[in-house]
Each structure stands twice: as structure tokens, then as C-alpha cells.
Amino acid sequence: MESGIPIQRGDEQFKIIKAWKELKITNVNNKTQKRLLDITGWEKKKTTEIESQLARIQRKMDSKKMAKSEKLQTKKAAVHAKAQEKKANVQTRRAQEILEAEEEAARFQATGQIPKKPSLSCF
Numbered sequence: 181m182e183s184g185i186p187i188q189r190g191d192e193q194f195k196i197i198k199a200w201k202e203l204k205i206t207n208v209n210n211k212t213q214k215r216l217l218d219i220t221g222w223e224k225k226k227t228t229e230i231e232s233q234l235a236r237i238q239r240k241m242d243s244k245k246m247a248k249s250e251k252l253q254t255k256k257a258a259v260h261a262k263a264q265e266k267k268a269n270v271q272t273r274r275a276q277e278i279l280e281a282e283e284e285a286a287r288f289q290a291t292g293q294i295p296k297k298p299s300l301s302c303f
Contacts (some may be wrong), residue, residue: 288295 284295287293
């Protein structure tokens with residue numbers, strides 16, 4: 181079992197073995213550190229890619245949400261406009277009916293007639 185280093189006994193042998201062990205441990209630590217740095221770099225790269233995808237999806241969702249919101253706001257405004265139009269029609273109809281009632285009452289007063297179908301049941 182010769183590896184190029186003569187076999188020595190005692191302190192010299194212990195020092196050589198200790199130096200060899202420390203070199204091996206240092207190499208293992210260096211390799212481990214490099215692997216850990218590689219893994220950390222890979223993790224950061226993948227995390228950045230995923231965050232980019234999430235941001236892209238969020239922007240799409242926000243865009244769709246805004247479009248849907250605008251569409252609903254438009255519908256709401258249309259409903260409000262339609263309601264205002266219907267209210268105006270009801271008020272116009274009310275005014276016409278009041279005017280007709282006043283004209284009919286004036287005609288009854290002018291002719292002295294009494295309405296045949298009174299709207300109040302107390303008469």
C-alpha cells in the first residue's frame with residue numbers, strides 16, 4: 181500500500197494523517213459551499229421567474245377586473261339613465277292627468293254638471 185509517502189510511525193504519521201484529514205474536510209466544505217451557492221442561485225432564478233409569472237397574471241387579472249368594472253359601471257349608468265327617463269315619463273303623465281282633471285272640473289263647473297262617476301266614494 182504505497183501511495184508515494186513512506187510509512188512513518190508516531191507523531192509524524194499522526195501529523196500527516198491530520199493534515200490529510202483537514203485537506204479532505206476543507207475540500208468537502210468547499211464543494212458543499214459551492215453546491216449550496218449553486219442551489220441558492222437556482223432558487224433565486226426560479227423564484228424570480230415565478231414572481232414574474234405571478235405579476236403578469238396579476239396584471240391580466242387587474243386588466244380584466246378593470247374592464248369588467250368599467251362594463252358594469254356603464255350598465256349601472258344605463259340603468260340610472262333609463263330610470264330617470266321612466267321617472268320623467270311618469271311625472272309627465274302625472275302632469276297631463278292633473279291638467280285633464282282640472283280642465284274636466286272647469287268644464288263641469290262651467291256647465292253645472294256633476295261627474296257621473298265620482299272618484300271619491302263619499303259623495
